[in-house]
Amino acid sequence: MRIALFTTCLADAVVPRVATATATLLTRLGHEVVVPPEQTCCGQMHLNTGYWRLGAQVVRHHVDAFEQVLEECDAVVAPSGSCVGSVRHQHAAAARRQGDSATAARAELLAARTFELSELLVDVLGVTDVGAWFPHRVTYHPTCHSLRMLRVGDKPLQLLRAVADIDLVELPQADVCCGFGGTFALKNEGTSAAMLADKVAAVTSTGAQVCAAGDSSCLMHIGGGLSRLQTGIGTRHLAEVLAATREAPLVLDAVGAGAR
Amino acid sequence: MSTFLGMPTATGAVRGDRPFPAAAAAGLADDQLRRNLAHATGTIRTKRLAAVAELDDWEQLRLAGSALKADTMARLPQLLEQLEAAVAARGGVVHWARDGEEANRIVTDLVRAAGATEVVKVKSMATQEIGLNEHLEAEGIAALETDLAELIVQLAGDRPSHILVPAIHKNRAEIRDVFRESMPGAPADLGDDPRELAMAARAYLRRRFLEAGVAISGANFACADTGTLAVVESEGNGRMCLTLPRTLITVMGIEKVVPTFGDLEVFMQLLPRSSTAERMNPYTSLWTGVTPGDGPQEFHLVLLDNGRSRVLADPEGRSALHCIRCSACLNVCPVYERVGGHAYGSVYPGPIGAVLSPQLTGMTGGKDPNSTLPFASTLCGACFDACPVRIDIPTMLVKLRADAVEAAEADRTVPSGQDVAMAAAAWAMTDARRWSRLISGGRLLAWRRRGFRRLPWPGSVWTRSRDLPALPSRTFRQLWRRRPGAGEGR
Numbered sequence: 001m002r003i004a005l006f007t008t009c010l011a012d013a014v015v016p017r018v019a020t021a022t023a024t025l026l027t028r029l030g031h032e033v034v035v036p037p038e039q040t041c042c043g044q045m046h047l048n049t050g051y052w053r054l055g056a057q058v059v060r061h062h063v064d065a066f067e068q069v070l071e072e073c074d075a076v077v078a079p080s081g082s083c084v085g086s087v088r089h090q091h092a093a094a095a096r097r098q099g100d101s102a103t104a105a106r107a108e109l110l111a112a113r114t115f116e117l118s119e120l121l122v123d124v125l126g127v128t129d130v131g132a133w134f135p136h137r138v139t140y141h142p143t144c145h146s147l148r149m150l151r152v153g154d155k156p157l158q159l160l161r162a163v164a165d166i167d168l169v170e171l172p173q174a175d176v177c178c179g180f181g182g183t184f185a186l187k188n189e190g191t192s193a194a195m196l197a198d199k200v201a202a203v204t205s206t207g208a209q210v211c212a213a214g215d216s217s218c219l220m221h222i223g224g225g226l227s228r229l230q231t232g233i234g235t236r237h238l239a240e241v242l243a244a245t246r247e248a249p250l251v252l253d254a255v256g257a258g259a260r
Numbered sequence: 261m262s263t264f265l266g267m268p269t270a271t272g273a274v275r276g277d278r279p280f281p282a283a284a285a286a287g288l289a290d291d292q293l294r295r296n297l298a299h300a301t302g303t304i305r306t307k308r309l310a311a312v313a314e315l316d317d318w319e320q321l322r323l324a325g326s327a328l329k330a331d332t333m334a335r336l337p338q339l340l341e342q343l344e345a346a347v348a349a350r351g352g353v354v355h356w357a358r359d360g361e362e363a364n365r366i367v368t369d370l371v372r373a374a375g376a377t378e379v380v381k382v383k384s385m386a387t388q389e390i391g392l393n394e395h396l397e398a399e400g401i402a403a404l405e406t407d408l409a410e411l412i413v414q415l416a417g418d419r420p421s422h423i424l425v426p427a428i429h430k431n432r433a434e435i436r437d438v439f440r441e442s443m444p445g446a447p448a449d450l451g452d453d454p455r456e457l458a459m460a461a462r463a464y465l466r467r468r469f470l471e472a473g474v475a476i477s478g479a480n481f482a483c484a485d486t487g488t489l490a491v492v493e494s495e496g497n498g499r500m501c502l503t504l505p506r507t508l509i510t511v512m513g514i515e516k517v518v519p520t521f522g523d524l525e526v527f528m529q530l531l532p533r534s535s536t537a538e539r540m541n542p543y544t545s546l547w548t549g550v551t552p553g554d555g556p557q558e559f560h561l562v563l564l565d566n567g568r569s570r571v572l573a574d575p576e577g578r579s580a581l582h583c584i585r586c587s588a589c590l591n592v593c594p595v596y597e598r599v600g601g602h603a604y605g606s607v608y609p610g611p612i613g614a615v616l617s618p619q620l621t622g623m624t625g626g627k628d629p630n631s632t633l634p635f636a637s638t639l640c641g642a643c644f645d646a647c648p649v650r651i652d653i654p655t656m657l658v659k660l661r662a663d664a665v666e667a668a669e670a671d672r673t674v675p676s677g678q679d680v681a682m683a684a685a686a687w688a689m690t691d692a693r694r695w696s697r698l699i700s701g702g703r704l705l706a707w708r709r710r711g712f713r714r715l716p717w718p719g720s721v722w723t724r725s726r727d728l729p730a731l732p733s734r735t736f737r738q739l740w741r742r743r744p745g746a747g748e749g750r
Contacts, residue, residue, distance in 0.1 A: 016734065039692070181638025194294075195594050
């Protein structure tokens with residue numbers, strides 16, 4: 001299958017290893033990965049902060065960027081539940097609010113072909129054992145938009161359970177939000193920090209070495225909290241865990257868990 | 261928002277005096293409040309999930325509730341006139357109030373006409389919303405709250421912080437202190453055992469029920485076909501008010517009407533399980549007009565608009581009127597759990613308050629406290645999943661954020677820092693070359709391999725409570741161009 005990688009702006013700029021891992025994983029599974037060169041961002045930050053006129057411009061750019069490769073690709077994948085959530089639930093509405101029904105229609109077509117990583121693997125490619133090896137204790141935080149906007153259910157856990165030698169431990173109160181919420185983390189910093197404190201406590205209680213999730217943004221927030229308290233627990237994206245193999249293992253110290 | 265300027269906005273207690281983040285700081289810093297709320301919402305969350313899981317057709321019930329409400333809103337004027345006729349046919353009198361001030365005047369005149377200087381009250385959000393108690397007090401009429409939690413809040417001179425459990429922010433030791441200090445006749449050695457507290461309140465209230473000539477209530481539902489009003493409650497104090505006094509005045513938001521008596525079948529299943537996690541609420545009072553020789557001999561129904569027509573006019577916002585005030589969304593909200601109800605300013609706190617209050621009042625610009633409410637959410641979606649009538653609160657919050665930004669833009673002449681940042685980001689994000697150049701700038705900070713513990717403003721807003729990871733020396737698009745085997749232009 002030929003798959004277009006929707007990198008997401010955060011992975012492109014801040015955590016490129018997540019996009020690399022997604023490409024590595026899909027290539028290993030025998031698929032061809034295409035990276036549409038014109039892509040930038042899905043516009044979610046603008047839309048969720050109330051800037052719909054600007055957001056609609058970013059949406060149109062996103063649709064343009066991926067439409068160019070849609071002909072030759074079977075699907076679009078992003079290593080992010082919230083970016084795919086925006087594509088699926090906001091893009092057409094954003095265009096429509098600006099009276100741009102043509103872009104709205106094109107956005108709907110693109111959304112129907114866009115998948116979050118665990119959806120693509122389990123639903124589209126029909127695979128749960130991706131041949132990964134990750135001999136560490138891991139706890140998984142199911143990010144809110146994956147859980148309640150995309151309804152990915154336990155697909156990420158199905159994938160993680162099939163990873164060789166993984167010690168997957170359940171995260172208490174897993175479905176409670178970590179407190180990131182995009183610009184919420186800045187506008188309501190105190191409340192965001194209070195929510196983060198409880199998430200960090202839950203992660204720490206598991207004794208895990210790594211907290212994994214399907215969204216780099218939530219991980220940046222949780223990881224920032226784990227690092228601030230010197231917990232020694234790192235964060236890794238689901239894609240990084242699934243990309244790791246015996247031949248090409250993910251060495252936990254290589255990138256650092258955050259600021260220390 | 262300019263589309264709806266023609267519609268009157270709400271008056272009363274639906275707008276606070278501070279932006280949400282400032283008001284939230286007080287709750288966040290209150291250790292006792294945090295403990296009380298975490299305990300109470302945590303308990304009710306678990307119970308609700310169990311109560312809902314008992315029903316195989318819960319999702320169908322939610323869909324039915326949602327459909328009934330959508331149908332009601334689609335023909336609200338017709339249903340209200342039908343209700344008015346049905347109530348009048350059974351000996352009730354219907355009054356129409358455009359806003360809170362008008363409703364308060366109508367109620368005051370009715371109480372005066374009944375010759376009363378004291379009224380007993382059934383717990384009611386509508387009368388909280390319009391500040392009826394305060395208005396009556398100013399007019400020389402004492403209004404006594406008889407719902408136990410409302411009584412606690414009233415005696416404490418406090419404000420409710422939850423739709424269903426107004427004193428959720430107080431624990432039993434605090435309640436004992438309130439009773440000892442402010443409840444006439446309370447034993448000096450009153451303990452904090454829940455039963456002991458309830459018995460003290462019971463002794464205090466019972467005499468007032470028997471003496472009262474006028475009761476004031478809200479309504480959970482009103483059936484347009486029969487003119488039947490419904491109040492559901494747990495304590496029976498509402499039943500006392502609804503049956504003992506000679507005159508009953510009910511203040512009801514116009515959205516509470518349901519098309520038929522049969523529709524209660526759906527809502528009477530949805531409401532108790534969602535609100536108190538009970539299969540059935542202990543007391544359901546239904547009354548239709550006046551029954552000679554039984555119960556109140558005079559019945560007045562005040563139909564309250566107070567901004568609701570304004571909400572109804574907005575196709576994307578009107579489902580906020582579907583709310584049946586169960587408070588399930590408050591109980592599951594991680595933001596509400598940490599800041600408490602007072603942070604929302606309005607009598608409607610939590611997720612539903614964040615979508616309802618700004619729509620009832622309209623948002624007037626950046627300094628309007630209600631303009632900050634749509635941002636008081638991480639959009640985690642727990643509220644939507646819990647809502648018994650499937651109000652898509654997260655989607656509505658995002659839409660209201662757009663309205664808030666438009667109102668703020670219209671309100672100011674100089675763009676804010678956020679406006680400039682968003683415009684700059686959009687400029688970069690609509691061109692891959694500009695974007696690539698912008699994020700390549702991260703390289704300048706990549707020297708610090710251990711990330712950042714403290715950044716100057718505005719980065720400090722992030723680093724006050726979290727570290728920022730080290731930035732990469734290459735962006736993904738640079739890495740991808742240089743990958744082994746690259747060169748096909750992809």
